[in-house]
Amino acid sequence: MNLKGRDYISLKDYSEEELYMIFDTAADLKRKLKRDEPHELLKGKTMAMIFDMPSTRTRVSMETLMTQLGGHAQMITSEQYWTTKKESLADSARVFSRYVNGVFIRTFAFKDIKEFADYASVPVINAYCDMEHPCQVAADIMTTREKKGTLKGRKTTIAWAFSNFNKSLGIVNSTLYTAPKLGMDLTIACPKGYEPDAEVVEFAKSIAKETGSQVEITSDLNEAVRDADVIHIKGWAPHEIIRMGPKGMDAMSPHRQNPEKYKQWVIKQEHLDLAKKDVNIQHALPVERGVEALDEIMDGPNSVIFDEAENRLHSAKGVVALLLG
Numbered sequence: 001m002n003l004k005g006r007d008y009i010s011l012k013d014y015s016e017e018e019l020y021m022i023f024d025t026a027a028d029l030k031r032k033l034k035r036d037e038p039h040e041l042l043k044g045k046t047m048a049m050i051f052d053m054p055s056t057r058t059r060v061s062m063e064t065l066m067t068q069l070g071g072h073a074q075m076i077t078s079e080q081y082w083t084t085k086k087e088s089l090a091d092s093a094r095v096f097s098r099y100v101n102g103v104f105i106r107t108f109a110f111k112d113i114k115e116f117a118d119y120a121s122v123p124v125i126n127a128y129c130d131m132e133h134p135c136q137v138a139a140d141i142m143t144t145r146e147k148k149g150t151l152k153g154r155k156t157t158i159a160w161a162f163s164n165f166n167k168s169l170g171i172v173n174s175t176l177y178t179a180p181k182l183g184m185d186l187t188i189a190c191p192k193g194y195e196p197d198a199e200v201v202e203f204a205k206s207i208a209k210e211t212g213s214q215v216e217i218t219s220d221l222n223e224a225v226r227d228a229d230v231i232h233i234k235g236w237a238p239h240e241i242i243r244m245g246p247k248g249m250d251a252m253s254p255h256r257q258n259p260e261k262y263k264q265w266v267i268k269q270e271h272l273d274l275a276k277k278d279v280n281i282q283h284a285l286p287v288e289r290g291v292e293a294l295d296e297i298m299d300g301p302n303s304v305i306f307d308e309a310e311n312r313l314h315s316a317k318g319v320v321a322l323l324l325g
Helices: 016-034 057-068 089-099 110-119 134-148 170-182 198-211 221-225 246-250 269-274 305-324
Strands: 046-051 072-077 102-106 124-126 155-160 185-189 215-218 230-234 280-282
Touching: 016 134, 016 170, 016 305, 046 057, 046 089, 057 072, 057 102, 057 305, 089 110, 102 110, 102 305, 110 124, 124 134, 124 305, 134 170, 134 230, 134 280, 134 305, 155 170, 155 221, 170 185, 170 198, 170 215, 170 230, 185 221, 198 215, 215 221, 221 269, 280 305
Parallel strands: 046 072, 046 102, 102 124, 155 185, 155 230, 185 215, 230 280
Antiparallel strands: none
16 A cells, blocks of 8 residues: 555545554654654655645644655745736646645635646645645544544544634544544534535445444534543534635624524533543644633643644654655
8 A cells, every 4th residue: 555646635535544554654753753763754855835824733743744754845825926816726736746746735725725636746735724624633533543542433522612713614524534434433513503514424424334433413512522532622614604715704604693692612521521531622723712612621631632733743744754755
């Protein structure tokens, strides 16, 4: 099995065996880093980082991993290259492919990343978009594996949380594409009207039937967290708003129109008491403390949010090493 030359834009495209290959490679490279063992697998190779929106974890982890792998990363913002207003994505992709060995893209629309990848002759990695966040979910699952030892049969609950912003469904969709393949049980708790895209849920449930896992969508937060191994706190806007494109980020979604109705959607100690005693609390960060998550939960003994953030480096390093190596 060889992933060299592949794109990493949707976790829907990766099999159970390929996902474990990524996790195993990431874990091995993490051990080598902790032991100060050199692992310059990409010496002399260059990665372009096209970022149309700001980032902390994604940018720092990706620049760092390229340095640690012996390569080089070039940060390119929307002000520093010809956007689609001046040059087509197809032309940009073909030009970048003549200069670099791979491309990270962090932009709003999945369709733009897909079009870029269709014309690029080097691996393209989705560093965040409206519909998926495969780099974050790889870190989430890597963290679960580290903390729990095994993935099969583990229950992850993604708990919708109130936010002052409209956030994408990327983490939700990528987890739906991934967890059932690994035999994980996945429950998504959200208010009515905030359910994930029906096609993505249908895909996840079809995989769950094959692997013997379970996928459930519910508006009952208490039942959702019962016996959970992991509670991932995440806010998002209804998918109809996300599909509006960038202008949807400023739209008045229901939770912004009527915040008092939704502010009770926050994980508290009473929810942890319903979960397994050693439940892990995850959050992709950044977090609106005191709004979508309470300090005592984020900083409590069950929280693994900073281990999860660190694994953004290691999991993405595993992906890049396999695709470019």
